Amino acid sequence: MARARTMGILLLLAVSSGSAAAYAQTGAAQAPDPSGFASGADVQRQVVQMLGEMKADQGFMWRPLVRDGATVAAIEIWRKPGRPALHPAEAEYAIVLEGSGTLVSGGTMADPKASKPNLVEGSRIEGGNSRTLGPGDVILIPAGVPHFFDITGDRLVLLGIKLPGAK
Template identity: 75%
Template sequence: MKTLGTTLALLLACSPGIASAQTADPTSFAASADVQAQTRAMLAEMKPGQGFMWRPLVRDGATVAAIEIWKKPGRPAVHPAEAEYAIVLEGAGTLVSGGTLADPATRNPGLVEGSRIEGGTTRTLGPGDVILVPAGVPHWFGITGDRLVLLGIKLPGAK
């Protein structure tokens, strides 16, 4: 009987389904209620005149999905080595992307800002829209109404 018990324990321990059940799940997760609560908290914390707030929602090491609240447009930007993926959660705005970044100034290795985008494509943004701006592509978000709320993720650019 001891041999049968030992064999059964060994089989269970070596089974892929059982082994994965015993390993902690590395998935980072935020339910819809968590997203809404974080957005409400960020809106409440924003000071009058503050145009932008960013806060991580879920992460996997250096990869972060963050809530971005835009109340005023920022400067046109390029992320040389990162693509930017975003989903519009609420509000409305405009995306201008492509073209050429005028008057580029490097703020840090991951960010080049300019005064405007020349020759870009303009798109209207609303809830549910999905954006993927490749690494090295100029982009700018305008705000229509009181805010534009995005779930944004920076991803390593294609090599």
């Protein structure tokens, strides 16, 4: 009886091993995962690498983290305030990863000038709303809305995504 049980266990292991090998072979033929993915460790590694590459007087750095064609989720590191900006055809979605700052959005942009195909920059925002930013905060700025990030600590780190604006 013990010998029959041992033979049964060996047979089960042999069949299981064959199934695993067959699964591994068919799994390799499956289409790749269409979603982009970056682990928390990947995000932290990229932030540390970017901070190490930034020059002492550099106020901003942007680098893609994951992408799907034109759609990009990128790490943005702000050490100095940028210029007030708006994106006519794209909404901006961001999550604060580190640091602190202030978001000024809405109102009217003074002295607007197109600096890139989907970027208009100005000298200041008149009549905007101010919000204090910290880790975990979520931001959604609709297409065409002026906005400006002020930095209140040594840096503000965002995970930012541009999305097509509503039609």
